[in-house]
Amino acid sequence: MEGPIPKHVAVIMDGNGRWAQKRNLPRTEGHKEGMEAVRRVAVRASERGVKVLTLFAFSTENWKRPLDEIRFLMKLPIDFFDVFMPELLKNNIRVTVTGFKGKIPGPTRKAVEKAVEQTKDNDGMILNFALNYGGRAEIVNATKEIAQLVKSGRLNVSDIDEATFEDHLLTASSVTPYQEVDLMIRSSGEQRLSNFLLWQNAYSEFYFSNLAWPEFNGDVFDEALSSFQQRSRRFGGL
Template sequence: MFKRLRGIRCKNSIQQDDNNLEKELMRQLDLSRLPAHVAIIMDGNGRWATKKGMPRSFGHRAGVKSLREVVKLCVELKLKHLTVYAFSTENWKRPREEINILMNLLVEYLYKEIDELCANNVRINPMGIISELPEHAREAVTMAVRKSENNTGLVFNVALNYGGRAELIKAAKEIGQKLVDGELTIDEINEQEIARHLYTAGQPDPDLLIRPSGDYRVSNFLLWQLAYTEFWLTDTMWPDFGRKELLQALLDYQRRERRFGGLLHN
């Protein structure tokens, strides 16, 4: 009984420390200088579960909890755009059982969270080849888009069956068709025209990319949009990523000087 009580006290103490750290990070944050667009590669679910001796599905479900907390904080901070990498075009190479689990978690998340997301004025914007998803996943995505389409708060981009190269191919084909149809000339092809044919059309490019799990690559994510994005990397696995980690990333972002290829001037 004593050991159990000691364990509870220890857990409560850790929770209190986390709360205090979160409050301190929030105090330091300049709410007038937040990034307009944050992108996140939600990585490390499987490895997190494996280290705990659990099946990979356990990690994916824990990752959904992290996503929920991050979205809530983005709403609280009144961020304008959040893009998360949920399922890549390369993820189809994973075992069929794991793919099914991921699709079921997507469906479960959208149906469970859509009412709260709408109550918080969040608009769902799927990015990727949605037509290739399983029927129940397509139906869930369609439902979420329909219910949230008139919301004017956080734009929540969910990259599903998404690949940066596939996105650029899509843009090239659409621009090529405009050339064939005489709607566009060669000289009119510029950065703005290409951006109009991306999934993020009408949105600012990400100011900040967050990558958990200790990897140092973009993994075919937002290849065009990340040209001048600030990267924030951490060894923390996505299931352990929460409010204080996001606040730390935002605070570190505010301490940087963005040059966009130019020089700083005093």
């Protein structure tokens, strides 16, 4: 592909349930096929030279869903890494996680931690799963950490700047030095951020697709990259 490749691509993987319902299938079947879409898109993103691919896997608001669906969603990372770890290793992809890990069930957390450990020496694309993640909660958490530093005398208020704040975001430990999102993709026709990477998406380009996430593949991802390459990013300048 000709043109700049976004360093950090973030994806809101929307439409799994609706894809399944249109086919008279259980919503869980949509999530299964969505897992296949993750593999397809991750491999293509790695081939194209993307540095970080962040996927919105489970939000802090998704706990409101029916318990059976939550249990299924929490099992998906276990199944994903069981099936696709050889392909991740073959493509030199490193797995990281962004989110509040304390509430994640033990088996899921162990599977994710194992994947992080297995791929830690890979120096290719970072495949970052936003798991139990919420943008507002992340900002509040960072604010509390900085406030505690000021209260304890370890940080002066006058020294707080954007870099200080970014150091306390959840993405600081998972995708540095590529915290800033260049391209944000959302599937299934919805056009909103849904509390996803609010700080990091400040200057990102948006790409909205009417396709449900299970319909995504490498060619659809290339269409998003092509759209990005046709845009002029001025970051507030002329």
